[in-house]
Amino acid sequence: MRALIVDDEKHVRSAVRKLIDWRELGFREVIEAEDGAEAVRLIEERRPQLVVTDIMMPLASGIELMAWMEKHAADCKKIVISGFNDFEFVRHTVKYGGIDYLLKPIDRKQLLDAVSKAAASWQETERGKRQLQAKSMEVNELKPMYRDKLLSRLLAETSYGRAPAPGEHYLREFSALADIRTCQVAAFDLKSLPEHHLRKYAPNPDLLFFSLLNICNDFLHPSGQGTAFRNWNSPYEIVLLIWDEPDRTAAWLRKIADGIGQTLQVQAEFGVSQPRPFPAGLHQAYVQALGALNRRNLLESSSPIHEYQPDAPSVGTLRFGKFEEKIRLAVRSGHAGQIRQSVGEWGETVSAMERITMEQLKWWWDEYTVARAGWIEDFFQECREAPRMPAENGPFVLPLDERGRFSLPVLQERLIGQLIELAQIMASLQAPGGSPMREIARYLELHYMKEITLQDISSKFHLNREYISRRFKQEFGETIGDFTSRVRMDKAKTLLASPHLKIAQIALMVGYQDEKYFSRVFKKVEQMSPNDYRKKLAEAERNGG
Incomplete structure (x- = not known):
């Protein structure tokens, strides 16, 4: 802080300077003026936080100085020192926000108390200003978010077939939308940007959104025919709402794509809807824009703009x-x-x-x-x-x-x-x-209907045939052949529960080309033929078992 002492008597200014420890109270500099006119000049040049002034001075009195300060240096604190115990002087001191009115000869303790009070008052004022500034900055930061969330909400509301009525919240915030009749939506997916670019902004993705939205709105806002916003319903999307100028939409989007390319050195691509009524058709326009973007042929790169086509080919059949x-x-x-x-x-x-x-x-x-x-x-x-x-x-x-x-x-x-x-x-x-024996067993369980030889398994798993035979029996207590037969018989028992399947069909379904061989193997494992097993199942069903 800085203090200014104003008095036409030099010894008074020296006394005020020496009576207290200004540095201890937070003042790093103390300057002097011998009249009101010089004080005005110093206040304008040095911007002090405290003025200690006499009342009666040549050129401009203390009262005139305080009146001037009220208009031009209102935050500066004021202390009056006077040789006159005059009520009018005190009243003017209070009127112009003086901290205290001290009589000469100056009492050290009174001066110390007054200056301490002035310093505390100035610091409190500054603290309040900083808090207000911080709140103002916070509000300014939140305004774009609030705006984007309102528009995102409008995008979602229309998905339920509900057209917001005039006078609702979004119209109060965006009066320009009140007269819109038709709109188009363009969608931009940040996941279509290069991966290294997304990694660059990973610590602060808001900065990437901020940059992209600024570029979009620098083109749209001057025209008064569109706006871009972050879609808070989908974390990686920017939506552009363009109204009443369908013939100019493509030109705007090309300029925006060029602007993004020049600024961020990336290629931007947009899916664009057909013109739809606003606001009732807004969600449908959004769906069309996403469809155009997601169904564009990535093997072609002729244009950054992809218009919605109702007859566009659907997703391929390859799985x-x-x-x-x-x-x-x-x-x-x-x-x-x-x-x-x-x-x-x-x-x-x-x-x-x-x-x-x-x-x-x-x-x-x-x-x-x-x-x-x-x-x-x-x-x-x-x-x-x-x-x-x-x-x-x-x-x-x-x-x-x-x-x-x-x-x-x-x-x-x-x-x-x-x-x-x-x-x-x-x-x-x-x-x-x-060992990989569990993987071999899983493979056999999935492909039991095929003829799989030990050599087939050896080639697929890159293991020696003898090692597979020995290790598999150690882990499962049976040979690969016995394991496969058991799996097949378990499947066959399930299929035998269906009276509509013939034994020959079931044999083929579980990997046996010969029905008689299948029956022999089944009888060996289950101690009965497939027909007898089927009769047993039917009898158990009749008896409620």
Whole structure:
């Protein structure tokens, strides 16, 4: 803080300066003026926090100085020192916010009390100003969030077929929307940005939203025909609401895409709806925009704008599940080469497709995620300690190459990396002395209807045939042949419960081409023929058993 002493008598100014320890009270500088006019100049130049002034001075009195300060330096605290015990002087001191009125000769304790009170008052005022400033900043920060949440709420409300009435909250906040008749929605998914770009903003994703929204609204707001907002119903979306100018929508979106590209060096793509009535058709417009964005052909990159097409092709029929078993076995083998080979076979099939969409990619990734969870659960049952598996990597992010285009090799490498990591964790947690015999047993249980030789198993699991035979019997107490026969007979008993299936059909269904051979094996295991077993089941059913 800084203090200014104003008096036309130098010895009085010196006495005020020396009577108290100004630094101890928080004042780092004490300056002087010999009249009101000089005081005005110093107040304007040095901005003191406290003025200690005489009443009677040449050029400008203390009362005139305080009156001027009330208009031009209202926050500055005032203490009056006077040789006159005059009520009018005291009244003016109070009128202009003086802290105290002290009589000459100056009493040290009274001066100390007055200056201490002035310092405390100024600090309290500053504290209040800082709190008010902080609240103001907080409000300014929350205003965009509040705005975006209102618009997101409006987007959700119309999904229930409810059109908000005029005068509702969103119209009070956005009066420009009151006269809208038609609207279009454009959707932008941040998950379509390059992965390294998302990692860059991972500590502060709000900064990425702030940058993107600023670019969008710099183009939309001056026109008065649109606004962009963060969709709080979906954590990675920006929605652009454009009204009453459908012919200009594409031009605005191209400018916005160029602005994003120049500012952030990324390619932005938008799904755009057809014009719909506002507000009743807002949700339908949003659904159309998302559909256009998610069903765009990622193998084509001709335009950043993808308009909704009612007859757009739906998601393809290829399923990740077709390759699941082979990939799972590769993971359990622990060999990186096998993992690469199995994922590569899936990639070869995908690369032959003429159309790949974000919708299809998400579908594949969801299938993979469910399958991976199942593998982990199966392994957990075999493991002696709870495995610490790698955390999920969040939502599916579009795999892009260095040019910002969809890249199947990038997706394959992402998948291979996760699978190798999973295989390494499984290998590190494998019980001492463990073997892949459980995996072989699982494989036999899943493929019991096929003719599987010991050589087939040896080739698939990369193990010596003699080792498999010996180790399998040690772990399960029966040979692979006996194990397979038992599994087949268990399946056959289930099928025999259906009177509509012939014995020959059941034999084929459980892996036997010859009905008579099947019957011999069944009788050997169950001590009765398939027909006798079926009669036994029927009799038990009649007796309520």
